[in-house]
Amino acid sequence: MDASNDLLLAYLQQNNLFSEMDAQQLIALAPIQHFKKGTILLKEGQRSKAEYFVLKGCLRAYYMVDGEEKTTEFYSEFEPVSPICIAKNEPSDYYLTCLEDAILIVSDASIQQDAFEQLPNLKNICLQMTEQILAQKQIALNNFKINSPEQRYLNLLDSNPALIQRVPQYQLASYLGITPQSLSRLRNRLIKK
């Protein structure tokens, strides 16, 4: 078993998601691929059915708006990535790239269907995981409606401090819905406090 499989096995065991036997079966089914930093996984205008699960590394979603990149999401270890274009069955509105070298499970509806048939409990786990991520997205969305940019930054510092160290500041600013200048001013204000 190579190191990529170890990553997945450790995740599955740590979260008690499967018995040892089922975990080994899932690993045998999961098509794991390695990608270099900078790889574009999805382009604006492209149709794609590929879904991902990050075993190592960090992905970034961004829109091109008037020639400028607007970063909307980062995906790091043990996060699933299901591009909107799949649910909408339309060409993608945005790009998805590897911000770092990445090890990903690359899946699609047909691979999932096979896995659902072989591992009856997998569908329950996917439903629970999707519900958890939906709750996280709703929290992120509410965060934009009820909180100031400063509070959003403090919430990120609390919930995911590693991300702040890991990604370029201009991308982080866009992710927080502010300009890089505002983020810089905001951080200086907080340091002085």
Next chain:
Amino acid sequence: MDASNDLLLAYLQQNNLFSEMDAQQLIALAPIQHFKKGTILLKEGQRSKAEYFVLKGCLRAYYMVDGEEKTTEFYSEFEPVSPICIAKNEPSDYYLTCLEDAILIVSDASIQQDAFEQLPNLKNICLQMTEQILAQKQIALNNFKINSPEQRYLNLLDSNPALIQRVPQYQLASYLGITPQSLSRLRNRLIKK
């Protein structure tokens, strides 16, 4: 069969979600309740396991921030409502109320489990529906990161014009992440265009 069941049956048939027989079985399992406008379904600080599916009417989620209501979501016909406190297993951070008289399916994990056992296809439908709603939430979140308040208003006018007529303007402003004064100015600007 009363009118509430007819609403659910029409929805299930229109979307080809179930065979006629399965639809009748689901209706027999679904606990439908009527609520008066103004009913508070969930309070800040309260623990709840109740999930809803709107058959008729409109619900509103809001936070109390410094004594002021901040509306974050509206839920109308044929939308599921799963409060964040269930996924987080914590007391709720927000209120959920009936903005209009409402007819709702009121469910919980145990009712869902029974329904999953009796209707094997229901879990697939729930997974697909949850994935669709997750995509919608991601679109709503990206909308805050890449678009101006004016563009967010125009997007809502495009995607859900009925909502703009249906809810009070100060609640709509908060839902769009702006002040009521900004919404009013923005609408006046657009009328003049």
